[in-house]
Amino acid sequence: MGGKINKKFITVLIIFGLYLTSYNILALNASTIEIIPEKPEPESEIQIRAIIDTEGVEQAYFLIQECDINTGICYERQNLSLARLDESTYRTSYLLKEPKATYIQYNLLVKTNFGWETLIKEKKIDLEISQNNDNNGGNGNQDTPGFEIIGIFLGILCMMMLFRKRKR
Secondary structure, three states: OHHHHHHHHHHHHHHHHHHHHHHHHHHOOOEEEEEEOOOOOOOOEEEEEEEEOOOOOOEEEEEEEEEEOOOOEEOOOEEEEOEEOOOOEEEEEEEOOOOOOOEEEEEEEEEEOOEEEEEEEEEEEEOOOOHHHOOOOOOOOOOOOOHHHHHHHHHHHHHHHHHHHHHO
């Protein structure tokens, strides 16, 4: 009886191992996205190049969404069709629209013979926030006075109190 259980267990392990191996082989069909420039600024144009190593791609779409980390708002998602350059390379361009966006997030979707598949999901890229995009009305310097002024004020106050005590 112990031999039958061991044979069944080994058979299940082999089948499970074959399943995982086939899953990993399918996962090796990696896709990459290149966004130029690597760290774009808000309201700038970006070039998107996708290398898709999946067989039987009929259509490829790039879903992009601009977001503001300060407010937690993500603006309307845009669905961009990618133009095929060769067997595995696709390209498009997009003009970022939101001046207050601090990052973009995107998905890469493809339509194959087997249906729709998400190859890259919720990837994020930080935007380059220039000093000119300062909404504080200042000179573009992000260093605003804060606790260091309070510390200096308290230090001066303590020194004044010490000198008064010494004079008495």
